[in-house]
Amino acid sequence: MTPYIGKPINRVDGVAKVTGKAKYAAEYKAADLAHGWVISSSIAKGKVTRIDAEAALQLPGVIQVFSHENRPSLAWFDMSYKDQDAPPGSPFRPLRDATVKYSGQPVALVVAETLELARYAASLIRIEYEEEEHETALEHNLHRAREPKSGVATLLKPPPPKPRGDFEKDFRAAAVQVSGTYVHSAEHHNPMEMFATTVVYEKNNKLTIYDKTQGAPNSQLYVSQVFGIPFKDVRVISPYVGGGFGAGLRPQYQLFLAVLAARELKRSIRVSLTRQQMFTFGHRPACVQQVSLGASAEGKLEAIRHDAVGETSQFEDYTEIVVNWAGMLYPAQNVTLTYNLVPLDVYTPIDMRAPGGVTGLSALECAIDELAYKAGLDPVEFRLKNYTERDMNEDLPYSSKELRECFRQGAERFGWANRTPEPRSMRNGHTLVGWGMATGIWESMHMPARAEAVLTVNGKLRVSSATADIGTGTYTIMTQIAADTLGMPIEDVIFRLGDTDMPLAPIQGGSWTAATVGSAVKVACEDLGKKLFKMAQKMKQSPFADVKLDEIVFENAHIRLKADPSVAVSLLDIVGTNGGRAVSETSTSLPNMLEQRKYARAVHSAVFVEVEVDEDFGTVRVTRAVTAVAGGRILNPKTARSQIIGGMVWGISKGLEEESVMDHQFGRFMNHSLAEYHVPVNADIQDLDVIFVEETDTIVNPLGVKGLGEIGIVGMPAAIANAVFHATGKRIRSLPITLDKLL
Known part of the structure; x- marks a missing residue:
């Protein structure tokens, strides 16, 4: 019988999805189902002083309005609200008290017989606040940056390694130097399926919960702890998820509100969030980075400094691995890496596809490109000259690393040898043409x-x-x-x-x-x-x-x-x-920890991008891109290619379009719709190609596979920025690269 592993088998769930047989969290029916509508705070910081729900409660069919004034007594301990992805700190507790911690915070839940009635009743409720001054601007508060608090989460997100050598001395003495500040705004996940929970209330107070989540056991853990329910009395079901990208790693507040209402009213409840409310929890945090690199006249990296400051909430310390990648990719002997946080009046950020990786590599790989130019070396040649088979942070060899082949095969497929190195030297009629590349890396975990x-x-x-x-x-x-x-x-x-x-x-x-x-x-x-x-x-x-x-x-x-x-x-x-x-x-x-601890384990990629830039208007189009991936054993080339293509599309989005715009006067994200939160459409995507480089790894896991979900995105934004420089001669260090930055 021919093996199935390694074959491009069609998705076995495809028919269910395209025919509508696949059910999502808000599509499950239940007898006597009521509907909840969340009311979000209109201020970023302060207190709720009055909630007038009388007009709403007088409407026939309105069942109850829940708020901090009438919520049941629950477990309020920090550990009760911890989940599998919780960072250090005190997790957010919906409806705990009158305090408002961020704009859009849920302050009340209207429950009615129909969704339309719940929504209308919510419009009749009057809420008054005592507003306090808030801070939501990261760049204005860099002076308040501090080290993150440690906790269990640091096991998966280790802090930067201790400095090696003497960066300051060797950087000053370096024949070739670059230094720059890199900035990107917050981003929101925005999957097609919005967050929803359907709680089916059953006899003996048991709950069957249909939740949008990236881990049903995580939602079960959360509900059991918060509400003091035995695990056997809580069943969470989530067979299909309409996109997650990390937003569903933690239980979101509609789960809490739906369970609370179901238990209090002893009936089934559904709570669905609106698209605007999808901007009221979790996001990729804004980040400011400073990268300084020094190399010899021959182009050997001697000194690396990468400093990053990210945002977090006032109640939890969300961290990412932003700066560690430099030590994993490049063998410089003098390295200083730092990562700090600024607490702001926002909801705690949450992991978003390639958290920290796409952020850090977007800065690092742009700086590497700039250093290659200053050293007079081709960007691929520069990376090969500074190639390493070891993770310098841990001083461990890689279990496998076919990145050289990624460079070779990717460059060959792309036609990199035909590139003229001088900026503004390539054209297609009236448009400037630029070719850029970058390296990608992501940890392979088991x-x-x-x-x-x-x-x-x-x-x-x-x-x-x-x-x-x-x-x-x-x-x-x-x-x-x-x-x-x-x-x-x-x-x-x-x-x-x-x-x-x-x-x-x-x-x-x-x-x-x-x-x-x-x-x-x-x-x-x-x-x-x-x-x-x-x-x-x-x-x-x-x-x-x-x-x-x-x-x-x-x-x-x-x-x-x-x-x-x-x-x-x-x-x-x-x-x-x-x-x-x-x-x-x-x-x-x-995982075989005794064997794995002897090696660094990662998936690698090389990304090559072509852009066309309109010389008059500054508009940028990615006309083609090639990603070569060394990802161990490829289980299914079709689904694997789909993962990489999806990451490349999102890389285009991050590089050229995507950002959550905060109005700091109100402390609120203003472009909270798919009309104004820009992501690529079909017309934005041209020729994308994927190469899977052959790689055998007997260490990472029994299957020899390396994850592909993140590696497709991490190198794309830097490759795009580097291509834009090649096209225009302008180094844009703020993402996304919009036309106003090029004019």
Whole structure:
């Protein structure tokens, strides 16, 4: 049987999505379903002094208005509100008291028989505030920057390494120097599906919750802790997610409000957020970076300094890995990396695709390009001259690193050799043409996870794990892994996810799901295979009675003898000996820390971009781009390519269009709609190409895979900025690069 891993299998969930069979959090029906409408604060800081809900409550069909004045007594301890992605600090507690911490904070929930009535009733409620002065401008408050607080989150987001060598001395002595300040504004995730929760209230006070989340167990943990409900009485289901990008890593406030209302009213409730309210929780934080680089006259990097200041809320210390990448990519001996935070009157930022990575590399790779120009070297040649096989932060070798091949194959496919190096030297009629490139890197992580494999009485393989699929292709690749491991036709395999009744898995983020859940699926199917083999050995006149496990193979739904494939027993016959019951196995996959700790583990990329810049108007178009990725074993080239293309599109968005504009007078994001929050449309996207460079890695995980969710975006904005410089001769260090910055 031909292996399925490595083949471009169509998405197994595709039909359900395009036909509407796939249900999302706001689409589940329940008897006696009421609807909640969230009222958001109109100030950024202060207190609610009065809530007049009388007119709303007099409307027939309005059930209740919840606020801090009448909410039930709950657990208010910090730990009760912690979740799998919570940073150090005190998590936000909706409706806890009259305090307003940020603009758009939920201050009341109207519950009515219909959504339309709840929305209308909300318009009748009058809220008065005692307003206080607020601070929301990062660049105006850099003098208040401080080191982040430490906590459990720092295990996944380590602080910058200690300085190496003497940066100041060697930078001053460097023959070639560059130094610059790089700025980007906040960004919001804006997935197609807005956040919603449907709580089905059942007898004995049990709850079945359909939630938009990137981890059903995380929402279950949150609800159980906050409301003091036993885990067995809370079931969270989330089989489909209409985009997440990190916004669903933490439980959002509609979950809290829906559960609160359902428990108080003892009936089913749905709470959905509006597009404007999607701008009232979590975002990629604004960041200001200073990068200084020094090199010898021959172009050898000698000194690196990368300082970053990010924003966080007043109640939690959200951190990102912004500056560590320099030490992972370049072997300079004199390196100083710092990362600090400025608390502002905003909601806590949240991980957004390639958190910290796309931010830090957007600055670092632009500075590297500038240094290459000053040294008189081609940008690719400069990077090869400063190539390293070790992570200098940890002083560890990489488990695998085919970045050289990424440079070579990407440059060849792009036609980089035909580039003329002088800025403004290439044209296409009236437009300036620029070619730029950058390096990408992202950590390859492997987390603990569990999976169950079940062979049913009709010979079908059912595999499950409580992970998520935010559009990455998880359903498909897990089906492929299971089919190959147990030698089953793929049409006889079904993978299920997104339900807390299934074996535990971590939130889907960090590009670790393929490695993490994939390894668990592999182990579960292997263990199920061992159990089936033992059952086969006990069958009457079994041909495997004296055969060892390593002498058989699972193929085409049979166990076969390797030495003689004609000697075989079908899996259907084996399960038939189990008294009419399915055969199942639940297994845990753990990373091999003893082996992994000896290596640095990362996925690498080389990005090449062509832009055209209108000389009169300053408009920029990305006309073509090539990304070459060294991502270990590629499970499915079709879904993998889709991941990289999606990242490249978002890189174009970050580089040229995307920013959340804050009016600091009001402390409010003003472009809170898809009409004014600009993201690329089809007309913005031209020729995008992806190369998967062959790479074998036996260290990262049993499958040899490296995550691809983030690597597609990290190098794109810098490559675009570098191409814009090549086209125009102007270094733009503020993203996005809009026409006003080029005129």
